[in-house]
Amino acid sequence: MSAVRAGDAEAVRDLLSRGADPDAVDANGLPVLCVAVTAYDEQVAEALVEGGADPDRVLPDGTTPLGCAVDGGSPALFSAVLGKEPRLRLAEAARERLLASARSWYETGAAEELRRRTGAPGPAVTVRVQDGEYDWVDQVTLGGLVVRAGHGAILTALEWAFRVLTPVDELIARAVEQPDEEHVGWSTVCWILTERRSFETWSAVVAHRHDPERAHRRFVVDYLRMRGFLDTSPYYEKEEGEVLAAWAAEETDGEMLAKVLDAFTNRAHPGQEAIGLRHAGHPDPRVRREVPYALCATRTPAARAALRTLLRDPDAGVRLRACEASMRDGDLLPEITRALLLLAEAPDAGVRGEAVAALAGSPDRTPAVADALAALLGEDNQLVRLEAAYGLARRDDPRTAEAIERVGPLGAGFEHDHRVDEFWRWRWRKDNPDGE
Structure with missing residues (x-):
């Protein structure tokens, strides 16, 4: 008791x-x-x-x-x-x-x-x-x-x-009473509808993408995003890819279009590059932030040209997404590094944090990147210092020991953190230079 x-x-x-x-x-x-x-x-x-x-x-x-x-x-x-x-x-x-x-x-x-x-x-x-x-x-x-x-x-x-199969329209009406993905009503309805794995349920939910009310359309996107994580059926993946491709071509609301693109780029679809190019110059930065993920897979001249433009976008969030999405494209890596080095000096602490995380994981091993990571060890935010130290450890930089010390003690929840694991691997490499 x-x-x-x-x-x-x-x-x-x-x-x-x-x-x-x-x-x-x-x-x-x-x-x-x-x-x-x-x-x-x-x-x-x-x-x-x-x-x-x-x-x-x-x-x-x-x-x-x-x-x-x-x-x-x-x-x-x-x-x-x-x-x-x-x-x-x-x-x-x-x-x-x-x-x-x-x-x-x-x-x-x-x-x-x-x-x-x-x-x-x-x-x-x-x-x-x-x-x-x-x-x-x-x-x-x-x-x-x-x-x-x-x-x-x-x-x-x-x-x-x-096993009372409440009509889909009634359930969605309950969800959108509080149009917030983190409200218990919304999240519960979304979860239950993903559990009802019938074509009838799927069709009834997806039909709401044509609803004039934004909340209904937002719910459909959230439902499809959740299904993308939970249901790997090739049939539904293809059908949902087609639905999202058509939707991305038709949606006029910037907030909704960004959400649709977010769900769309998590699925393999042959039309991704065309959709990305269509919206690369969209006036809403929320939309442009999703475009790089539609362009990064093909590496065609048109896709690379669009990504280069996005790497110089006036919106910092767009530049960050373009860097993250195309990081493994060797032809773009020098331009990505330049963009990230500038973002790492941004006045906004959140932007600096995302930039250091991208730099830490970058395949770029030039001294300029290591120096930028070392400069961020003085940040007040411990997570930024952790990312910077992680990036130095990955590069076996001689400043790694000092960097780890600058991170300071980490609380609960970091026992299996990949950055902390990298510190252990760095110490092992340092103590075993011959790999024995």
């Missing part, structure tokens, strides 16, 4: 592995899983459920931990508590109750439902909070009660868990 209340998921897992009861209760008979649910602690809740805690245990008030997670409105917490095979595990009546609860919260709205339950007057207090590792959701407080307004995402996830 102490470990759960402290939010120490590692300690909870350790105690469970040593025989602790996952359904332990406090003095009031409240299971530890409910303590985690109330605290919105999805990591502890996940540890408990994986360790055998019963999400369907009926509590004295007739609810269950899973039902409480649905009410709480956090999709991350709900996913942690859902458990395995809910469609087979739960009776039909229990499934219907959970669906009805999620639907009621979603349709009524978190603030209005709290007002109905508490009778509290006045406005609710709403703040944005992180939910899970990547997403955000609104947290609503009224009348002493707190819920998160992620019930639409929970409803979507429950329907899929119970």
Whole structure:
């Protein structure tokens, strides 16, 4: 109970592995899983459920931990508590109750439902909070009660868990209520639709690329981008490449066109160079930033000429993308290096950071690059110093030892970092000059 209340998921897992009861209760008979649910602690809740805690245990008030997670409105917490095979595990009546609860919260709205339950007057207090590792959701407080307004995402996830095939148009309507790729409603709908791997679902989603509302078109791009990572079916890859090629030729909105090109250039398509050349002079720099990735594969005279122009583009972001995309083209490397050396001296710290990362990984081994990397070791940003030291280590530069010292101690999360690994390899090469 102490470990759960402290939010120490590692300690909870350790105690469970040593025989602790996952359904332990406090003095009031409240299971530890409910303590985690109330605290919105999805990591502890996940540890408990994986360790055998019963999400369907009926509590004295007739609810269950899973039902409480649905009410709480956090999709991350709900996913942690859902458990395995809910469609087979739960009776039909229990499934219907959970669906009805999620639907009621979603349709009524978190603030209005709290007002109905508490009778509290006045406005609710709403703040944005992180939910899970990547997403955000609104947290609503009224009348002493707190819920998160992620019930639409929970409803979507429950329907899929119970294999209720909600119409695609209805799901997309839920997603675009908050037109933000990092909102739990948007990301959950996108994920579930990629899981529904039927041609009917795919066609219904892709049809929204013609929608006059930008949010609908943005959703289609996000869906296709996610599918590009998850589904390697040659049939869909070809079909999606054709859809994106046609879309890139038709889209007039600069923001949308940039997103379409981003998704398009992640797929092999014979028309990439033509699309890149078509948009190389686009007035929107967001579009021009995506063009280099369409041009870098062919290395034709026309593509190289366009890339040379982009290497001198007035927008720093375009120049960076042109450098990164064409880095392995030996004919362009001298021009790429010149562009990166200038970018490494830019007044914008973010631009300098990207430039040093590109220089560190560049195949250019000239002294000018090594000197530029060494000059960046005085940056306040530790990640910039890390990239600079990494680039020097790759080149076996005599300043590497000092560079590593200038990086300073690195915190958690760098144990398997490729730059830190390169420091180890540099030390090994230094201590074993004969390769033995």
